Amino acid sequence: MTTTRALGLSSLSVHAGEPSPAVGPLEAPLVLSSAFGFASAEEAEGAFRGDNDAYVYGRWGNPNVELLERKVAALEGARDAAAAASGMAAISGALLSVCGQGDHVVAPRSIYGETPRLLRERLPRLGITTTFVDDVSPEGYRAALGPHTRVVYVETPSNPTLAVTDVAAVAEVARRAGALSIVDNTFATPYCQRPLELGVDLVVHSMTKFLCGHGDAIGGVVAGDRELVERARELTVKGLGGALAPFNALLICRGLRTFALRMRAATATATSLAARLSSHPAVRRVHHPSLPAHPGHAIASRQMRAMPAILSFEVADLGAARRVRDGVRLVTHAVSLGDARTLLTHPASTTASTMPAEDRARAGVTDGLLRLAVGIEDEDDLYADLDRALGG
Numbered sequence: 086m087t088t089t090r091a092l093g094l095s096s097l098s099v100h101a102g103e104p105s106p107a108v109g110p111l112e113a114p115l116v117l118s119s120a121f122g123f124a125s126a127e128e129a130e131g132a133f134r135g136d137n138d139a140y141v142y143g144r145w146g147n148p149n150v151e152l153l154e155r156k157v158a159a160l161e162g163a164r165d166a167a168a169a170a171s172g173m174a175a176i177s178g179a180l181l182s183v184c185g186q187g188d189h190v191v192a193p194r195s196i197y198g199e200t201p202r203l204l205r206e207r208l209p210r211l212g213i214t215t216t217f218v219d220d221v222s223p224e225g226y227r228a229a230l231g232p233h234t235r236v237v238y239v240e241t242p243s244n245p246t247l248a249v250t251d252v253a254a255v256a257e258v259a260r261r262a263g264a265l266s267i268v269d270n271t272f273a274t275p276y277c278q279r280p281l282e283l284g285v286d287l288v289v290h291s292m293t294k295f296l297c298g299h300g301d302a303i304g305g306v307v308a309g310d311r312e313l314v315e316r317a318r319e320l321t322v323k324g325l326g327g328a329l330a331p332f333n334a335l336l337i338c339r340g341l342r343t344f345a346l347r348m349r350a351a352t353a354t355a356t357s358l359a360a361r362l363s364s365h366p367a368v369r370r371v372h373h374p375s376l377p378a379h380p381g382h383a384i385a386s387r388q389m390r391a392m393p394a395i396l397s398f399e400v401a402d403l404g405a406a407r408r409v410r411d412g413v414r415l416v417t418h419a420v421s422l423g424d425a426r427t428l429l430t431h432p433a434s435t436t437a438s439t440m441p442a443e444d445r446a447r448a449g450v451t452d453g454l455l456r457l458a459v460g461i462e463d464e465d466d467l468y469a470d471l472d473r474a475l476g477g
């Protein structure tokens with residue numbers, strides 16, 4: 086797709102990466118071939134030398150996967166993107182592609198549970214250590230830097246407590262320390278914020294979530310400049326074998342067509358629900374950066390063009406949280422987020438259950454905390470369902 090002026094996010098999600106002019110089938114056919122025939126011996130030899138872009142083998146490249154990579158790169162304002170089999174494949178691959186024996190990572194304690202688990206339990210076996218921070222301000226990150234810090238890892242807003250980090254300031258902290266900055270942009274999505282424009286080196290995503298948007302495909306992606314993305318692709322996809330299946334790429338591309346429309350609806354609904362739930366008598370606290378009382382409100386208002394489509398709220402205790410989960414009818418009690426349907430999760434017993442109990446407590450993941458990943462249903466229907474489940 087070529088154009089003389091920068092397109093908006095909605096236009097990009099429909100047209101980016103697509104052949105232009107659109108001729109033949111408008112929708113990319115699903116290419117399920119594991120190997121590709123060569124036109125000549127010269128082409129085959131050139132493909133292995135890296136002299137041409139001929140498709141060789143499904144784990145090295147596939148037209149559906151590459152179309153998706155071009156689309157995500159355009160949405161994130163990245164030079165390149167490498168798709169992977171899941172968000173965790175993208176995150177582990179990105180980290181391993183830049184870290185080795187003796188390297189150090191600084192990461193928040195309270196983020197999507199599997200990421201700290203990777204950093205706490207798996208990477209130390211390869212000689213990669215992590216300092217976890219509770220204070221996700223630039224000062225908190227700076228204080229945790231060491232002589233061998235290679236990566237400063239950010240998730241903002243964070244899962245599940247919606248803590249907000251000043252991306253530009255932390256990217257600067259990393260740069261001055263000679264480290265790379267990586268942001269997990271799954272919660273915010275490029276609809277709300279584009280971390281590469283704020284100076285970070287790499288963005289990672291669970292595409293399973295809002296990018297796919299329909300809860301029917303697992304996938305991940307790393308986006309950034311060509312050299313870093315190529316390193317991540319070489320390791321994650323070619324070396325470790327975490328290639329995205331072509332059918333999943335097609336589903337996620339299809340989901341992306343309506344990305345901006347879905348995000349417009351879901352972010353607006355989440356923002357209204359956050360305000361309404363704040364005055365509900367059974368709700369002790371709501372975590373959403375749109376609320377002036379949220380500690381990250383000022384930063385989020387500056388760095389995000391819309392507030393996230395996820396909020397979390399606290400009820401009295403585990404018993405009350407159980408009653409809400411068992412009481413909802415329209416809202417679906419399930420893990421994950423970014424679906425067209427609104428999903429309610431109890432992080433302490435599910436997605437954050439692999440965190441040590443002490444870390445959970447320090448991170449504010451209480452037994453009464455519930456996470457609501459807002460979909461595209463009507464706001465009044467969602468509120469009525471939650472109000473009833475809360476015993477309103």
Ligand SMILES: Cc1ncc(COP(=O)(O)O)c(C=O)c1O
Pocket residue numbers: 171172173174197240244269271272290291292293303304305421
């Ligand atoms: C913020 C965040 N990052 C990464 C992941 C992992 O993604 P995946 O399940 O696609 O591996 C998740 C999953 O919930 C997530 O919430």
